[in-house]
Amino acid sequence: MPTQPPVRIGARGSKLSLAQAGQMQRQIAQALGADPGDGAEVARVAPLTVITTTGDRVQDRRLLEIGGKGLFTKEIEDALLEGRIDCAVHSLKDMPSVLPQGLCIAAIPEREDPRDAFLSRGAERLEDLTHGAVLGTASLRRQAQSLFRRPDLQVQLLRGNVDTRLAKLDAGEADAIILAYAGLKRLGLGHLPMSLIDPKQAPPAPGQGALAIETRAADRDLSWVLALRHEATMVAVAAERGALTALEGSCRTPIGAHAWFEGAALHLIIEALSPDGRQRFRHAGEQDVTRMADPAASAHDLGMSLGQAIKGEAGDAIVL
Template structure:
């Protein structure tokens, strides 16, 4: 059943500069979908800032305090309580399983998927001096970097994009890794020294994409249709299929990257031991059918993810 077009859509989001930048972009698109001009966006698509546990606790890795769901939990509660009508998340922050009653209703066109290498002393990870300090709170980035450069010293570096860049500037690390998409959305796309090939070092599943989350009954609301990018949704479906198969969380170093050429979807999935010494990788492809393409993408992700999990086993799990 197609629901009646609402007059107002209340948006929930985190309060970081990056979250607000990407949410404001979606706010304008939602306002347009509701038939309102840009200057009326705050009236027809008001933004409610919600502070999450992941935002409040900045001195520990997410795996130590409950995983990346801590970036979505309070926002999802507001959705279920009816205080907001949709949430704008970074897709890579959305856990593999959603709470009952909620759904990813739209996946807009993806930004740059790559990890960005930021440093004042070297143009690439390979060029860092021996024993250099790399700052990251991502277990995946840590493991992939140590796999390529086992001599590096890893320091835990959490915080918003501007906070981590300030720590780099202050010399707390010789280099840091960030998502190029986030830098682009904040107008900082020229900050990185270089970018890392996502096929050589697969990114967090869904990196570069946004997720518009709603209550299940609102999935067919007319205002959502203009926000959807079918190609991005297919690529993200494959990557998140791998995430689900690997039970990916902040306790596993999981990367997945899907690219689409015509009707062909190629997917690479990898998981590493936390110290980067062992790397388990699978590649595959599927020709997407005219109908049921998302199911085929998910199944490929599940297949490759299960193969990686079967080979890596318990060695892939970080124990605190």
């Protein structure tokens, strides 16, 4: 039976966020010595607090118009800093590159599939959509990448949770939408995509498919935190977030990054595009980070160097 104080978890209230938080809640409870199959015991040792963020409340505008992706984390981070919760579960792709002082991403569990999923009312791929078809998305990256491949498409703002976006697709408000495959899988909807987008051809958002466990900096090496870390995932996303940092990534900059291991070699492809999709800047690199004293730091440096190379080439072309 666990003897330490409960670990209080904070998360957003969407269906996807609760699915992700529930998965982490069971893993945290197990790390604390509880039976992950005993719901009552899990709720006692790792209670979940639902926190509504500004990003959840405002659904009629792009995030860049109301303050960026940090609006999905601010209220939760306030609760962490005030001591009302002990950790937060986020989608890593929603995390800004710079965190509030005193907080850190303490653990990243094993990553789910990072690819984007293409859903439509008939077409199997983006290339199969009719001329001038409507693509619904709130992601500037997905907009730019899609317009690079299909400049004839009409891109329409489509925000909301997964169920809302699927309902809008069914209602004919868009001919196709693009969602993170990881989120669909976590919701038991992995069968819905018509196809999956090659992450080397159109890299997903940095950190897509991974979850972030955010804690106060002083708690980053507690035993239950260490139990959640997946080393290969942490190294790969460190490379992707290095590119995000170099490119000052925000909702105003279309950035894609994909890192993966082939044996001991970490491979990284990053790209940034003009918002209208007319210009694309790409760099790729690889490194045997396993030989480094700090593999994650070396991976981050690789991402930084490739990102800086793109920034030098692209200038203001990639900023909305």
